[in-house]
Amino acid sequence: MIMKKEILLQLQNISVYYGGVKALDSVDISLDKGEIVALVGPNGAGKSTILKAIFGLAPIHSGKVLWHEKEIEPIPHEAAQRGIAFIPQGRRVFSHLTVEENLEIGGFILKDKHKLNRRIEEIMETFPILRQKKKAKSGTLSGGQQQMLALARGLMTDPKVLLFDEPSLGLAPKIAKEVFAKIKEINEKHKTAIMVVEHNIKFSLKITHRAYVLNKGEIVAKDTSQKLLKSDVLEKIFMGKLV
Amino acid sequence: MEIFSQLIFNSIIAGAVYALIALGFNLIYGATKFLNLAHGVMTAIGGYTVFYFTKTLDWNIYLAVIIGILFAGLIGFSLDKFVYFPLRKRKASNMVLLVASFGAFTAIQAIIAILFNSRFQTLSQNTSAQKSFEIFGGVITQTQLIILASAALIMTGLVLLLHKTRFGKAIKAISDDEEVAKIVGINTNKIIGYVFFIGSAIAGFAGILVGFDTGIEPTMGLDLLFKGVIASIVGGIGNLYGGVLGAFLLGFVENFGIWKISGDWKDAIAFALLIVFLIFRPRGIMNK
Ligand SMILES: Nc1ncnc2c1ncn2[C@@H]1O[C@H](COP(=O)(O)OP(=O)(O)O)[C@@H](O)[C@H]1O
Ligand SMILES: [Mg+2]
Numbered sequence: 001m002i003m004k005k006e007i008l009l010q011l012q013n014i015s016v017y018y019g020g021v022k023a024l025d026s027v028d029i030s031l032d033k034g035e036i037v038a039l040v041g042p043n044g045a046g047k048s049t050i051l052k053a054i055f056g057l058a059p060i061h062s063g064k065v066l067w068h069e070k071e072i073e074p075i076p077h078e079a080a081q082r083g084i085a086f087i088p089q090g091r092r093v094f095s096h097l098t099v100e101e102n103l104e105i106g107g108f109i110l111k112d113k114h115k116l117n118r119r120i121e122e123i124m125e126t127f128p129i130l131r132q133k134k135k136a137k138s139g140t141l142s143g144g145q146q147q148m149l150a151l152a153r154g155l156m157t158d159p160k161v162l163l164f165d166e167p168s169l170g171l172a173p174k175i176a177k178e179v180f181a182k183i184k185e186i187n188e189k190h191k192t193a194i195m196v197v198e199h200n201i202k203f204s205l206k207i208t209h210r211a212y213v214l215n216k217g218e219i220v221a222k223d224t225s226q227k228l229l230k231s232d233v234l235e236k237i238f239m240g241k242l243v
Numbered sequence: 244m245e246i247f248s249q250l251i252f253n254s255i256i257a258g259a260v261y262a263l264i265a266l267g268f269n270l271i272y273g274a275t276k277f278l279n280l281a282h283g284v285m286t287a288i289g290g291y292t293v294f295y296f297t298k299t300l301d302w303n304i305y306l307a308v309i310i311g312i313l314f315a316g317l318i319g320f321s322l323d324k325f326v327y328f329p330l331r332k333r334k335a336s337n338m339v340l341l342v343a344s345f346g347a348f349t350a351i352q353a354i355i356a357i358l359f360n361s362r363f364q365t366l367s368q369n370t371s372a373q374k375s376f377e378i379f380g381g382v383i384t385q386t387q388l389i390i391l392a393s394a395a396l397i398m399t400g401l402v403l404l405l406h407k408t409r410f411g412k413a414i415k416a417i418s419d420d421e422e423v424a425k426i427v428g429i430n431t432n433k434i435i436g437y438v439f440f441i442g443s444a445i446a447g448f449a450g451i452l453v454g455f456d457t458g459i460e461p462t463m464g465l466d467l468l469f470k471g472v473i474a475s476i477v478g479g480i481g482n483l484y485g486g487v488l489g490a491f492l493l494g495f496v497e498n499f500g501i502w503k504i505s506g507d508w509k510d511a512i513a514f515a516l517l518i519v520f521l522i523f524r525p526r527g528i529m530n531k
Contacts, residue, residue: 055425055426057422057425057426076422076425076426077425077428077429077430077431078428079426079428080426080427080428081428085426086426088422088423088426092420092422092423094415094416094419094420094423095419096415096418096419097415097416097419101412101415104412105412105413105415105416105424105427105429106427108409108412108413108416108427108428108429109427109428111409153427156427157428
């Protein structure tokens with residue numbers, strides 16, 4: 001990338017313990033303006049925990065979270081105000097509420113009612129399927145539609161940073177491709193910086209600029225996605241050869 | 244015919260009181276997913292606050308009622324802030340919260356019994372002068388009409404609050420998925436605090452109404468708690484409309500159940516209704 005680097009988000013030396021179990025061990029990660037970064041690694045590596053830590057949803061034992069190079073205390077409901085959106089693992093739409101209500105709540109921090117309605121309109125332009133289903137209870141949507149809704153809900157605030165945990169999990173390959181196409185589109189159109197956790201390495205490395213490889217709570221490799229695709233690091237980890 | 248009309252009135256009035264308790268109980272359950280047993284004692288807090296300000300201090304009765312409602316709300320809010328919130332923060336299970344709420348119930352009830360005597364006493368100024376109306380052969384008192392009107396008002400108010408305001412949306416979001424509600428920027432702990440205030444204030448108001456209709460005693464909260472919980476479970480726990488429906492169903496079953504037998508059977512009938520639902524429809528009427 002030629003444009004000047006502007007660091008939006010950084011984790012420095014972050015360690016997380018669940019009870020006595022270490023889930024993250026001195027992790028350093030950064031996300032620059034406009035880029036898409038992948039976090040890859042086997043199940044239980046700590047990928048979700050990284051995203052949760054940024055939102056204050058994981059018990060941080062030591063280390064710092066920085067936003068625009070200033071240390072912040074991660075508090076869940078404040079992250080959205082800063083301009084960070086998080087789409088957690090497992091398509092967690094508000095299932096008892098309609099598609100439209102989900103979007104309204106996604107824009108909860110927009111206090112101006114007109115602005116909120118305008119934003120819902122814009123989002124429905126980007127996601128035509130959600131307009132068709134706007135009065136449907138989101139629990140009745142298909143998996144792919146729910147994932148689109150979760151993404152759309154995250155975009156309601158027009159965030160500067162989007163954290164997306166396992167976009168393709170449980171989706172048919174064709175649907176997963178659509179979700180990834182949307183992610184790429186959002187990054188290119190709105191310059192939204194995106195950090196995506198993805199177990200499907202081919203998918204994620206194709207659409208991302210850089211990637212971090214995690215194993216057992218530690219970052220074992222980081223490089224541009226293209227280089228990682230060519231190297232054998234991933235294969236080793238996923239075959240369990242790298243301990 | 245007369246008895247029939249009277250039983251209908253009694254059922255509706257009982258249903259309205261239970262509905263007020265179930266509303267707050269379900270509102271709190273929806274947001275926190277634990278059974279807040281201390282909810283029952285809010286009725287006694289409301290009732291005794293009014294008793295203290297009117298009978299001991301001789302204050303204006305309307306002012307006393309407002310103070311009673313606010314005080315019950317404040318106690319509910321404080322319980323959340325100083326007991327439940329710290330427990331939730333430490334990821335205490337819902338069972339721990341339930342036990343804590345029962346502890347709070349018992350402690351507050353004991354304090355009321357110490358501060359006031361345990362006698363059953365009414366809040367009405369002069370019972371004999373109370374206006375009553377005869378409709379279809381049944382008798383309904385002025386107090387009871389106020390109970391019905393205020394219950395209707397509160398239910399309407401809550402529906403509007405939930406559906407028309409940002410606050411209502413936040414509550415719906417929290418009830419559905421608290422963690423995601425935080426993620427989209429809702430200060431869930433603050434909202435839950437308000438929910439405790441509102442729910443407890445309504446329960447306090449219910450206790451005040453009962454106090455004017457019949458009377459208060461320190462242990463009144465237990466009976467009303469059971470009725471509110473039964474109404475909630477029968478209607479569908481966490482579901483506001485379900486709770487109201489369950490409350491009126493309970494009111495009718497209870498009052499018509501004792502048509503030919505002694506009124507002492509009321510509680511037994513209420514529990515029978517609960518057991519029937521627990522066996523055949525544990526999710527209640529409204530929950531799928
Ligand atoms: N809430 C939790 N309580 C206890 N352990 C947890 C919790 N969440 C995650 N862990 C543990 O932390 C480690 C990392 O989990 P996670 O970040 O979810 O991995 P990934 O997303 O890479 O699959 C795992 O060993 C997991 O069992
Ligand atoms: Mg994960």
